[in-house]
Amino acid sequence: MVSAALNKAAVLIEALPYIRKFYGATFVIKYGGSVMRESVPRSSLMLDLVLLKHIGINPVLVHGGGPEINELLDKLALESTFVNGLRVTGPEVMRVVQMVLSGQVNKDIVAAINSSGGRAIGLSGLDGPIIRVEPISSELGRVGRITEVNPRSLQMLSQEGYIPVLASLGLGPDGQSYNINADLVAGEVAVALNAAKLIMMTDVEGISQTVDGHKRLISQLNPRTAEALLRSGAISGGMLPKLEACIRAVRGGVGRAHIIDGRLDHSLLLEIFTDTGIGTMITPDTGEDEDDELVNANI
Structure with missing residues (x-):
């Protein structure tokens, strides 16, 4: 019993310098996809967010909802197609997207946050508006590229003790709502808020490389090396916009960006408040070559 108590004390002591460092800071957390549908890590994330708020850190949660959108489109017998990983969003599909997300x-x-002891308020990028977009292409329909983020509403809510929860929608120049990739929303919101951290919750442990036939986690990257990985074709699928958003965020002034396994209980706290972390951290470019050995690695 004494040993268990000492272990708990050691955990708190390890977290203390991080709590001091980030008191008053803003963390932007992106949450969505299959991770959002798993009940146990979902409940632990809600508690993590409430804890962050209570110790003086301001979390802002950005979410998507691809699986839920697909489910309702199937029920309504509406076809959904993708071009380069982006959902073609006509008027009928957009109505479903907005209904599901908001x-x-x-x-x-x-x-879930409120029932866990927190105070959360839900918004979308249409409110304010927080996010303005332009159409990416006529082929994609109502899919937007972010042109402006006005973070004032999010800042006001954080200052009043609330946890803002932001759906990935934006207002177009035609006054219509647009669908936006939630990873890119999180990255741009993090820059606009001058966040200390951008954290991507995903369904893998982070970015991995294969060495001698064995995968191992890359615990740290800088934007220069991350861009080399993108150019090499080693990063694909849903990881592409996540890494692109992380690079953009760190280059835009965000202190650190993290890609972590949201399937693990309390993964948010384990990444932020432990010396080793559990995922991949993207740090600002230093001009040094410490990561060059990763450029030619197989991911």
Whole structure:
């Protein structure tokens, strides 16, 4: 029993310098995809967010909702196609996207945080508006590229003790709502808020490389090396926008960006408040070559 108590004390002592360092700072957390549908890590994340708020850190949660959108589109027998990983979003599909993101997923997350002892308020990029976009292409329909982020509403809510929960929608120049990749929203919001951290919750442990036939986690990258990995074709699928958003965020003034396994209980706290962390951290370029050996690695 004494040993267990000492272990708990050691955990708190290890976390103390990080709590001091980040008191008053803003963390932007991106949450979505398959991770959002797993109940146990979901409940632990809600508690993690509440804890962060209580110790003086301001979390802002950005979410998508791809699986939930697909589910409702299937029920309504509406076809959904993708071009280069982006959902083609016509008017009918956009109505479903907006309904699911703002009306279902956002409110479910807000309710979960509030029932865990926090105070959350749900918004989308349309409110304010927080996010303005331009159409990416006529082929994609109502899919937007971010042109402006106004973080004032998020800052006001944080200052009043709330946890803002932001759905990945934006306002177009035609006054219509647009669908936006949630990873890119999180990155741009982190820059606009001058966040200390951008944290991507995903369903893998981070970015891995294969060495002698064995995968191992890359615990740290800088933007220069991360860009080399992108150019090499080693990063694909859903990891592409995540890494691109992390690079953009760190280059835009965000202190650190992290890609972590959201399937693990309390993965947010383990990444932030332990010396070793559990995922991949992207740090600012230093001009040094400490990461060059990773450029030619197989991911």
